Amino acid sequence: MRHALRKALAASGVLALLVAASCGQQNDPAAAPTTPAPEKTTAAPSPEHSEHTAEALMPKGTGDPFADSRAAAGHMPMTATALATGFAQAAGIEGALDSKAAELRSGLTYLLTEHVYLAGIAVATAYAKGADSPEFKLAAKTLDANSQAVGAAVASIVGKEQGDTFLQSWRSHINDFVAYAVAAKTKDAKGKQEAVDNLMAYAKAAGRFFDDATGGTLPAAAVQKEFETHISSLAKAVDGFAENKPTAYDDLRAAAAHMPMSATALAGGIAKATKMAGDPNDAASTLRANLTAALTEHVYLAGIAVFTAYTAGADSPAFKAATATLDANSVAISKAVGSLSDQSTEETFLEAWRSHINDFVSYAVAAAGKDEAGKKEALANLSAYTVAAGGLISETTKGALPAEAVTAELVGHAESLAGAIDSLAAALT
Known part of the structure; x- marks a missing residue:
């Protein structure tokens, strides 16, 4: 094997794609070179x-x-912090990237970005190996570990009781995405619409939750809009995987790319409501x-x-x-x-x-x-x-x-x- x-890697041009810069090429990253690369590069x-x-x-x-x-991804926030610290010092970037507010924004960025990718991986695993396979059960378990981490992060701000309520709701929206994925694969338009309706109701409820939890520093309408964008962009990626479209990978990346913006909005509102030290939007925090x-x-x-x-x-x-x-x-x-x-x-x-x-x-x-x-x-x-x-x-x-x-x-x-x-x-x- x-x-x-x-042989397949070389024939596909992927090795050339990954090391094209060694020849000084400035390629469109979406287009693989047509000539195979050597098996080994240095x-x-x-x-x-x-x-x-x-x-x-x-x-x-x-x-x-x-x-x-x-676990491999979980190492990246530490690496990002180390690199940001050095670059900020060398470039004279203003702000405090080690403040509580910066920590909150970085932590939410990691968890929400991870949420999208783990959801996409779980869907891809269900489609590739079956929804009753041991592999999918492991993928779903890891996705839930992220959910628990997101819930713990929220609970640390709003308290355990409200945190538990949030986690229950968060898990329900993942169940709705699972229902959407099943319907997308079986071309069940009615099932897809029902899942979307449930997800949009979740977005509205999440808006109210954060509005209440922050005393209005996170307006319900703004939070609802963030979650609606998350839902529509991830649903597009799920559709792509269901139909075996090569564009599904870019769509998943686009869905993940929205998460740092959501994290920024949430961190700003939470930091303001709790009078948290630091500015989550200063240049150093943004770099991190x-x-x-x-x-x-x-x-x-x-x-x-x-x-x-x-x-x-x-x-x-x-x-x-x-x-x-x-x-x-x-x-x-x-x-x-x-x-x-x-x-x-x-x-x-x-x-x-x-x-x-x-x-x-x-x-x-x-x-x-x-x-x-x-x-x-x-x-x-x-x-x-x-x-x-x-x-x-x-x-x-x-x-x-x-x-x-x-x-x-x-x-x-x-x-x-x-x-x-x-x-x-x-x-x-």
């Missing part, structure tokens, strides 16, 4: 960026691919929240791409679309780095970032084929990347971010995502 998967920052040596990476997984993916969203998205889109390769095939239109969406995230992250430094750094960063994704692809290929030597080689390349990238970021921030600290964050990312890939391979191949 390993050689078949690798696009990465030069080791001369750092004097530190790479250490062996140890994948960290439990065998539950969905819980492991969430934006990096949190982008890096959380990176982990989930990488996991979705691997999931799609294992379930639909690496030569499928679905996989090509999933990798194009993943690359759009890579471009967005590189532009964020470029906005804090310069064009040259942006291009170097993108080249290196794409190369580390290519190493994850190689790891996924090897994991599917039970090729321990191939996995070890991919981990060695990822380890070298963590060191070189640490040096690059440290140099870019003029030492505000020590190379060792950046490397440590990236090691955690590589080990947790590799563990999730191992679990995906065991469950799906």
Whole structure:
């Protein structure tokens, strides 16, 4: 299977897509190159960026691919905070990204972004493996873990009793999305409309809840509008998955992209109502929240791409679309780095970032084929990347971010995502 998967990857052009920047190309991230790339690339920052040596990476997984993916994503807010701290110091960005208000906005950004991706993953799993499959039950369990975290975050602000009420309502809206997904797959127009009606009623109730909880600093109409946008955008993605449309991956990303805005609105109202220290909307808080969203998205889109390769095939239109969406995230992250430094750094960063994704692809290929030597080689390349990238970021921030600290964050990312890939391979191949 390993050689078949690798051959399909190369034929699809995905390896070329992931490392196109190594040739200095500025491609449309939605369009894969037509010429296959070589099986191995070494696009990465030069080791001369750092004097530190790479250490062996140890994948960290439990065998539950969905819980492991969430654990990998859960590392990203810490990485985002570390990077934001260094870039803010180096660029003289004003604000307090470690304030309580900044923490609230970043935390809500992570949880709400994660909610959308876990919901999308659960739907895709139901469609690929069946709604009564062990895989779907695990996906639904992980989605509920996010729900509990969202409920706990709300309870910490409004108290346990109201928090429990919110969690019950939140879970009900997820059940309505499940009903929508079932109806979409069976082309049950009446069932879809009933689910939408329930979801819109939930949006109205959520508006009233936050209006009451914040004493009006979060107006019901504004909150309701945020939830209605969430519902319509996620429903569009569900429709796409139900109809096997390649656009479903971009639609899911668009639905997730709305969540940082919702988090900003909620954080602003809650911070004002509770007289929370700090400003959730200052420049430093915004930087932290934006990096949190982008890096959380990176982990989930990488996991979705691997999931799609294992379930639909690496030569499928679905996989090509999933990798194009993943690359759009890579471009967005590189532009964020470029906005804090310069064009040259942006291009170097993108080249290196794409190369580390290519190493994850190689790891996924090897994991599917039970090729321990191939996995070890991919981990060695990822380890070298963590060191070189640490040096690059440290140099870019003029030492505000020590190379060792950046490397440590990236090691955690590589080990947790590799563990999730191992679990995906065991469950799906």
